Amino acid sequence: MKQVVQNYKSGELAVLDVPVPGCKPGGVLVRSAYSLISTGTELMKVSEAGMSMVGKARSRPDQVAKVMQSVATNGVPATYRKVMGKLDSYTPLGYSLCGVVEQVGVGVDDVKVGDLVACAGNEHALHAELNWVPKNLYTPVPDGLAPRHAAFGTVGSIALQGVRQGESRLGEVALVIGLGLIGQLVVQLLVASGVRVVGVDPDPVRCELAQRLGATSCGDPASAAVEVAVAELTGGHGVDQVYLAAGGGSNQPVELAARLCRDRGRVVDIGKCRLDLPWNAYYEKELDVRFSRSYGPGRYDPEYELQGRDYPIGYVRWTERRNLACFLDLLARGRVDVEPLVSHVADFDDAVETYQRLKDGDLKAVAVLFKYPRQVAEAQAPEVAVPAAPARRSPVRAATTPVRLAFVGAGNYATSMLLPHLAGRDGVELSTVVTTTALSAANAQRKFGFTEATTDLDAVLGDKSVDAVFVVTRHSSHAELTRRALLAGKAVFVEKPLALTEDELAGVLAAVEESGNDRIQVGFNRRFAPLLREAKQRFGARTGPASLRYLVNAGRLQHGSWYLQQGTEGSRFAGEGGHFIDTASWLLEADPVSVYAVAAPGTDDLQVVLRYPDGSTATISYVTTGAPGFPKETLDLVADGKVLRLDDFVRASLYTDGGAGRGRWVSSRLPKARDKGQNAELAAFVRAVRTGGPMPVPLESLVATTAATLAVRAGLAAGAPVTLARAR
Numbered sequence: 001m002k003q004v005v006q007n008y009k010s011g012e013l014a015v016l017d018v019p020v021p022g023c024k025p026g027g028v029l030v031r032s033a034y035s036l037i038s039t040g041t042e043l044m045k046v047s048e049a050g051m052s053m054v055g056k057a058r059s060r061p062d063q064v065a066k067v068m069q070s071v072a073t074n075g076v077p078a079t080y081r082k083v084m085g086k087l088d089s090y091t092p093l094g095y096s097l098c099g100v101v102e103q104v105g106v107g108v109d110d111v112k113v114g115d116l117v118a119c120a121g122n123e124h125a126l127h128a129e130l131n132w133v134p135k136n137l138y139t140p141v142p143d144g145l146a147p148r149h150a151a152f153g154t155v156g157s158i159a160l161q162g163v164r165q166g167e168s169r170l171g172e173v174a175l176v177i178g179l180g181l182i183g184q185l186v187v188q189l190l191v192a193s194g195v196r197v198v199g200v201d202p203d204p205v206r207c208e209l210a211q212r213l214g215a216t217s218c219g220d221p222a223s224a225a226v227e228v229a230v231a232e233l234t235g236g237h238g239v240d241q242v243y244l245a246a247g248g249g250s251n252q253p254v255e256l257a258a259r260l261c262r263d264r265g266r267v268v269d270i271g272k273c274r275l276d277l278p279w280n281a282y283y284e285k286e287l288d289v290r291f292s293r294s295y296g297p298g299r300y301d302p303e304y305e306l307q308g309r310d311y312p313i314g315y316v317r318w319t320e321r322r323n324l325a326c327f328l329d330l331l332a333r334g335r336v337d338v339e340p341l342v343s344h345v346a347d348f349d350d351a352v353e354t355y356q357r358l359k360d361g362d363l364k365a366v367a368v369l370f371k372y373p374r375q376v377a378e379a380q381a382p383e384v385a386v387p388a389a390p391a392r393r394s395p396v397r398a399a400t401t402p403v404r405l406a407f408v409g410a411g412n413y414a415t416s417m418l419l420p421h422l423a424g425r426d427g428v429e430l431s432t433v434v435t436t437t438a439l440s441a442a443n444a445q446r447k448f449g450f451t452e453a454t455t456d457l458d459a460v461l462g463d464k465s466v467d468a469v470f471v472v473t474r475h476s477s478h479a480e481l482t483r484r485a486l487l488a489g490k491a492v493f494v495e496k497p498l499a500l501t502e503d504e505l506a507g508v509l510a511a512v513e514e515s516g517n518d519r520i521q522v523g524f525n526r527r528f529a530p531l532l533r534e535a536k537q538r539f540g541a542r543t544g545p546a547s548l549r550y551l552v553n554a555g556r557l558q559h560g561s562w563y564l565q566q567g568t569e570g571s572r573f574a575g576e577g578g579h580f581i582d583t584a585s586w587l588l589e590a591d592p593v594s595v596y597a598v599a600a601p602g603t604d605d606l607q608v609v610l611r612y613p614d615g616s617t618a619t620i621s622y623v624t625t626g627a628p629g630f631p632k633e634t635l636d637l638v639a640d641g642k643v644l645r646l647d648d649f650v651r652a653s654l655y656t657d658g659g660a661g662r663g664r665w666v667s668s669r670l671p672k673a674r675d676k677g678q679n680a681e682l683a684a685f686v687r688a689v690r691t692g693g694p695m696p697v698p699l700e701s702l703v704a705t706t707a708a709t710l711a712v713r714a715g716l717a718a719g720a721p722v723t724l725a726r727a728r
Contacts, residue, residue, distance in 0.1 A: 008091055529676050
């Protein structure tokens, strides 16, 4: 299928062939009829992509701050790979469309194949021929409403939510600053509510349009006509509400709002304009400044948007979906008219030219629609020939047949920490990449040279030429995907964790038993880190029990991170803790026999004590409340008069008893960057798959580490140590 995409690094716009998205449970697959260009939001994104790297940084200081934190935690090279990987990727455009339901996912019973629906979301209602849309981000289109008008649903919901935030009342007077697409809709919604409206925009054509759609008066912000109109309508008191629907870097809108708003009036920000509030003006009138967050309650809540958990109507009257349905109802009843806003309808195939004309100013438009061809396509044929860059491999081939690898998942970790080490490696062929979203598969294929990109996992598992499957998806899917791949006879590399529950772990082991296939590696990469391996070798064999302390300065997660979805993705320690338990067990050359865990109240901080058969102990301090500038991982191993110290995979030191109370330091520093072992780990896995030799880590150790990680939760609940059964 075709989709409009943009490369944020180069600014390139393209209509790309990408795989058809799969129809996941809890949503529907929709074939687009019309999609709406947001001439404000989307053109701002298009313009940002055309900036220099410095310009991009200045426009997004929030992202710059994240990059600096990543440098402190992961080092410059890893951060550079991650940032450039994101920038040099195709990103989607669009978030408002109308289309026909082509396939219904499990758990959906409110629509059927062939129904017309309006869809929302910048990850789901894209400028693409087909989109998978979760339940709370679509709504049926009322009978008689034209599809081209229903495509305005999302943008209309944004305007509607802004009006709700203003709490307009019958007979009041409102000022709308900015008469672009959102502003024109706000004007109509206010008029439909019995509010008299004054509009402000420097474009006289837009002012005239707003007056035709119901505004009492409109004018240029620099014109005295606006102030005169406000004074006449309000008896000199000022408007009851101001709606900021403008963009740009001027502070004029907020200054005008303060001047023309009445005492204790409301100022609602809907657009993205400069908000350098003049303190005296806002303080003296005690103005109530409010923000309107997109389509309404539910926005940015993954449980609402992705998992379909609605808010009770008695507590939240107007959610995203209910706003969408309300706006469509207003359209169907003629209370709002979007036809006068349609400046241009372009064929979808002409999308790149249309964006360029808008960007260059050749096309003056309030609203532009893409019209899609009405052909019948095969939604069950997700594999397509996506244009790909040549595979970056050495011209010298290994003598043996290459190991053919398939990747399930192509997120940040896969594309920044795994695939760069595999693309171009002798004896490796990147066969197929599988993702649930079409564009991520196409991006991975283009950048790393996969032969195929698809959303069809079954096709990959049934492909006998695929030797190994990498599972690099969200934590909740690891165990099931691993189980299926093992039963299909594939070697499996699964990122941690292997499982989130004891039942999931049992399911993986049952698949091993049923298939006789134990070719599995979990991404516990620390034991492969060159610096740590050198330090262990220098430490030498132990004769007595050891004491190990591992401080993990994990830091706080950004709001909205899927790691915080503990109901589905497990706790942070369940997802990451296996790394540290595996490292401790590898250094102590044994699997733990008991686990004791204590949590700090009100935080995610944990103290985990592991006991080993020879009396050795390992204490893992997993903390999220430390200073962000402190190294993430520091480790001390003490035994037999020796101390090994690891400082965040940058420096390792060994203190030994030199006799007569004298000691000596043996210190090693990595010559380049922080290396946590991913490259060596992948090399060992590929070698094992190619030769048929033992896997890099015995299955018994992988199971023991996973069981110990899961035991932390049980220990916290019981408030007592948990004894671990032998792995196998």
